[in-house]
Amino acid sequence: MNPQSPDTNRARESADVVLIGAGIMSATLGTLLRRLQPDWSIDVYERLPRVAEESSDPWNNAGTGHAALCELNYTSELPDGTIDVRKAVGINEQFQVSRQFWSYLVEDGTFSEPETFINSTPHMTFVQGATDVDFLRRRYEALRTEPLFSAMEFSDDPAVIQRWAPLLIEQRKPGEQIAATRDISGTDVDFGSLSRQLFRTLEASGVGIHLNQEIRALTRKPDGRWRLRIHNNTTGKTKEVSARFVFVGAGGWALKILQKSRIPEAYGFALLPISGQFLRTDNPAVVARHHAKVYGKAPIGAPPMSMPHLDTRIVDGKKSILFGPYAGSSPKFLKHGSVLDMPSSIRWHNVLPLLAMARDNIALVALLVNALRATRKKKIAELAKFVPGALAKDWRIITAGQRAQIVKKDPEKGGILQFGTEVVASADGSIAGVLGASPGASTAVPIMLDLLERCFPERYDAWRPRLNEMIPTFGQRLSDNTELAAQTMAATAKTLHLTEISRPLSGRSSDPVG
Structure with missing residues (x-):
C-alpha cells in the first residue's frame, strides 16, 4: 500500500464490513475478521492522507505497552490499607492476549521483523517522599506474588x-527518600508501524483502503444495512456506500459518528478533550544513559494520563527519550480535528453528565488552566525533578496526540469522568465504536474480541477454534x-524477540536481576 495515496482502491458500493478510521483499532479488527471470515468484503475509510496519523502515530503517544507494570493508577489503596491489584492484573492479562496475537502474526509471516514495532524496554515506577x-513498597509486595508480575523488583537504594x-x-541531592520498581518484561511499542504493517497485509488480501475519505452522514436503511455518505477531501465529490456492519475506530471522532447514527446506546456519552506536549531529546549522549519507561505519580486532581513519565522510544530503529506529558486544553477531539468538535457534540442527553462532571472535577479544570500557562522554563523544572542533571538545550517540545476522555451518565453523581476505553454498540450489533484512551492501543486485541462477541453472538462459537x-x-x-503464565510469556518473548524471564525473580532489593 502506498501510504500517501489518496484512494488507490476502486470503492465498492456495498460491503459486508466498513471500518471507519485507519488506526490500530480498525487494523486489529480487520485483521481478526479477515482470518475468521475471509469471504466477507471489507472497506476502510480514513479522512487523512495516511494511515495511523492520529493517536496511533508513534510521536502522538508514549509507546508504552501498557501492562500495569509501572502505572500507579492501576492500583489503589483500600480503607484498610491493603493494595487492590485487581485492575492491574486484569490489564496485564489483556496485554498478554495482544502479545499472543502479535506473536501469531510473526509466525504466519505478517510481520517479518518484530523489532519494527515492539522492543524490550524495562518498565519502572519512581517515587519520592x-x-x-511506603505505598510503592506495599504495591510491590501485593504484586510480586502474581504470576504475571514475577519479574518485578523493588529498591530504595540509590545505587541500585x-x-x-x-x-x-x-546529580540528585543525597538523603532524599526515593524508591523504584522495575520489571524487565516491559515493552516499547510503535503502534504506527504496527498499524501500517497490518493495513498493508489487509490491502494485499483484498481489503479496500480509502484515504482522504470523510464520513459525513450515517443512516439506517429499511433492510437493516447502514448507508454512509462519504466526502472525498481531495476531489470534493460525495458518494454513498452501504454496509451490513460498521465499526467506528476514529479516536475522538468516534463519538461524533456514533451520534450521527442515532443509536440510543450512544446517548449520555460526551468527551473531555485533553491535549498534551512532551519534551524530547535525541542527543546520543543523553539517550545512551537511559533505557526504560519510568512512571511517577500524577499531581493531586490530575487525570491518570498526566502521570509524569520518562520514556525510551524506539522509532524506525532510532532511540529517543520523551518526558511528559504536559496537559493542555483544546476543544478538538483529534490532533487534526476541528475547534468545533466539542461544542458540536453537545446534545440534550449529554448536557447533564457534562455539567455534573465539571462540578466534581474543579481541581482538574484548574490543573488544565495552569498547564496552559506553563512556560518552557517550568516544563524543564518538572523534568529536573526526574532528571536532576537535565540541560534545557538538550530538550525540545513536541505536540502529542489529542486524547478524549469519556464522560458518561452515572445514576448517583449524574455524570462521571471515566478513564480507559469503552465499546459502544447497538442492540442488534450492526454498529459499534470505541471511545476513550489509555490503555486502548495496548489492549486492542481483547477489546476487539469483546466487540466480536457482542456484535456477532451467532457466529462467535464457530469462531472459537x-x-x-x-x-x-x-x-x-x-x-x-x-506455569501457564510462565510458558506463555516465554513463548511470546521468544517469537517477538523480547527479554525472556527464565525464572520467577526473588524481588529482593539487594539482588537486582537483568
Missing part, C-alpha cells in the same frame, strides 16, 4: 536505582495458572 515510598536508570540519580489458534490461552486466565 516517605508516603509514596542508578544502575537501572542513571539519569534518575545523577480459530481464535484458539491465534491466541493459545483464549478464554483462560493466566493469573490463575503460574
Whole structure:
C-alpha cells in the first residue's frame, strides 16, 4: 500500500464490513475478521492522507505497552490499607492476549521483523517522599506474588536505582527518600508501524483502503444495512456506500459518528478533550544513559494520563527519550480535528453528565488552566525533578496526540469522568465504536474480541477454534495458572524477540536481576 495515496482502491458500493478510521483499532479488527471470515468484503475509510496519523502515530503517544507494570493508577489503596491489584492484573492479562496475537502474526509471516514495532524496554515506577515510598513498597509486595508480575523488583537504594536508570540519580541531592520498581518484561511499542504493517497485509488480501475519505452522514436503511455518505477531501465529490456492519475506530471522532447514527446506546456519552506536549531529546549522549519507561505519580486532581513519565522510544530503529506529558486544553477531539468538535457534540442527553462532571472535577479544570500557562522554563523544572542533571538545550517540545476522555451518565453523581476505553454498540450489533484512551492501543486485541462477541453472538462459537489458534490461552486466565503464565510469556518473548524471564525473580532489593 502506498501510504500517501489518496484512494488507490476502486470503492465498492456495498460491503459486508466498513471500518471507519485507519488506526490500530480498525487494523486489529480487520485483521481478526479477515482470518475468521475471509469471504466477507471489507472497506476502510480514513479522512487523512495516511494511515495511523492520529493517536496511533508513534510521536502522538508514549509507546508504552501498557501492562500495569509501572502505572500507579492501576492500583489503589483500600480503607484498610491493603493494595487492590485487581485492575492491574486484569490489564496485564489483556496485554498478554495482544502479545499472543502479535506473536501469531510473526509466525504466519505478517510481520517479518518484530523489532519494527515492539522492543524490550524495562518498565519502572519512581517515587519520592516517605508516603509514596511506603505505598510503592506495599504495591510491590501485593504484586510480586502474581504470576504475571514475577519479574518485578523493588529498591530504595540509590545505587541500585542508578544502575537501572542513571539519569534518575545523577546529580540528585543525597538523603532524599526515593524508591523504584522495575520489571524487565516491559515493552516499547510503535503502534504506527504496527498499524501500517497490518493495513498493508489487509490491502494485499483484498481489503479496500480509502484515504482522504470523510464520513459525513450515517443512516439506517429499511433492510437493516447502514448507508454512509462519504466526502472525498481531495476531489470534493460525495458518494454513498452501504454496509451490513460498521465499526467506528476514529479516536475522538468516534463519538461524533456514533451520534450521527442515532443509536440510543450512544446517548449520555460526551468527551473531555485533553491535549498534551512532551519534551524530547535525541542527543546520543543523553539517550545512551537511559533505557526504560519510568512512571511517577500524577499531581493531586490530575487525570491518570498526566502521570509524569520518562520514556525510551524506539522509532524506525532510532532511540529517543520523551518526558511528559504536559496537559493542555483544546476543544478538538483529534490532533487534526476541528475547534468545533466539542461544542458540536453537545446534545440534550449529554448536557447533564457534562455539567455534573465539571462540578466534581474543579481541581482538574484548574490543573488544565495552569498547564496552559506553563512556560518552557517550568516544563524543564518538572523534568529536573526526574532528571536532576537535565540541560534545557538538550530538550525540545513536541505536540502529542489529542486524547478524549469519556464522560458518561452515572445514576448517583449524574455524570462521571471515566478513564480507559469503552465499546459502544447497538442492540442488534450492526454498529459499534470505541471511545476513550489509555490503555486502548495496548489492549486492542481483547477489546476487539469483546466487540466480536457482542456484535456477532451467532457466529462467535464457530469462531472459537480459530481464535484458539491465534491466541493459545483464549478464554483462560493466566493469573490463575503460574506455569501457564510462565510458558506463555516465554513463548511470546521468544517469537517477538523480547527479554525472556527464565525464572520467577526473588524481588529482593539487594539482588537486582537483568
